[in-house]
Amino acid sequence: MEIFGLSSSALLSQLLLGLVNGSFYAILSLGLAVIFGLLNVINFSHGAMFMLGAIVTWMAGQYFGINYWVMLLLSPIVVGLVGIVIERLLLRHLYQLDHLYGLLLTFGLTLFIEGVLRSIYGASGLAYSAPELLSGSTDLGFMVLPNYRAWVVFSSLTVCFATWYVIEKTSIGAYLRAGTENPKLVQAFGVNFPLMTTLTYGFGVALAAFSGVLAAPIIQVSPLMGSNLIIVVFAVVVIGGMGSIMGSIITGLGLGLIEGLTKVFYPQASSTVVFAIMVIVLLFRPAGLFGREK
């Protein structure tokens, strides 16, 4: 069977690849959405944190012989702690100011972190192999899918929906959501709001680091790996609606699929299709597909 001049098996395989990329978008935009939702900070250092997650994984393997599975847990914790330090020392002082200050600070941090690592490791990047357990590939009939890619989809979706569940369905999540609506009132009820913001930022950053670990065996671990991706992820967040949890997950996956199809029909546009969609969505729904106007 042919669809748009493409065999259905070829189309299916491209959609599957789109889903892999969509998983990365989903988990990265989820972290941004969580941070924006509670802190009102446009976290431009998200890409750098993604990169740190990957590079910490590489370092641990290279210098200490720590394997992938351990780092899948350890790297988000380490990078999350870095995030907590950033929030405590720097970001905290900007909450009373305009969004732009937070954006500038995190953008500056990105340039700084990338610059330092680039001068140490160079720009061409470091190779990191997939763990033995996932290194083979499976013949699906219509395509050969590397097992590792299937793992990426599975693990990011699991983490995404677990996060959604915690925020939307548990009491901790209820505090979080209440905090985004009215922080003063939540504090009056005896909730330690500053601690909550710190931990939330740490968690958002840890999500970025987690996807960095997932990406390490797929793309070259390099100081600039985050900056190539982050602009698209920002567009995803804007399309989904700033601060919307489920919105960012669904939009991330959806745009991965659309981008995947663009790569088949007109590859030159694959880096811009997301932005074209962003423009259209903003024209008709300024708060994004799933966002609410405040």
Next chain:
Amino acid sequence: MIFGGTNSGTALATAKVAAEKKRIYINNGAGTSALTNEQCSPYTIHYTYDTIALANGSAKGMMDKGLKTWYFLTADYAFGYALEKDATNVINASGGKVLGTSKHPLNASDFSSYLLQAQNSKAQVLGLANAGGDTINSVKAANEFGITKTMKIAGLLVFITDVHAIGIKNAQGLLATEAWYWDQSDQSRKFAGRFMEKMKRMPSMVQAGNYSSTMTYLNAVKAAGTDDSDKVMAQMRKTKINDMFTKNGYIRKDGTMVHDMYLFEVKTPSEVKSPWDYYKLVSTLSGEKAFTIPPDSKCALLNK
């Protein structure tokens, strides 16, 4: 005098200003053959390599092995286009065929989609008309998706530092055209050793070319007894270049430094005897055959 420029677009712009101001411009990093062809200038020297030489090296190398059908992965900007066009000319001229092309954005992180399209084309050769991080990620993904089992990968611009970054396991069997390799002669090994001591990595052809061209320039200034652009250019044109970079290289009227180019194949892990021992020589292409041949050139300086 200006050295440098790795982006083809900025290199062409720099060459133009340098010509207006009558300053010598020596480029080692940029690929575009327009520097010495359509947009040649009496003050430009294109020293290490250009897209024509890369195309001649890699495309001819593959054709000689009997691999005649190609699919290109092309970076969507001036350099990628030039590389694809020059390689396509070589392929068509020697009876091969290009079955398809995917033009990907610069610094794309995911190549799997294009690779599957390449595989579906049933071409024998996957030509990578891209560079740096894009080449590295293409080769990695090609291994992951098993493309390397059915297609031979020809990197049109691969630096040894890229091979190092990809890792020998994934890079093995890759064909690459280079102007220079550290393990070629006593002189090149000596230079590479000194570089290694300071930089903790082996020099690429561009780094070696930068060193060689700097020495060529300085020696010409010394011999001419002046740094006047016209006199130094004349001095450089009449002196053969024999150093750690090349043997009997010479600077042609169009600004091309004509020298031998080499087609290398990346060794298998078991063939690697020491760190950075990555290449085995497949063939040597003489400078006259590697770079633009005068009848094909649109450079007015060359044919008058």
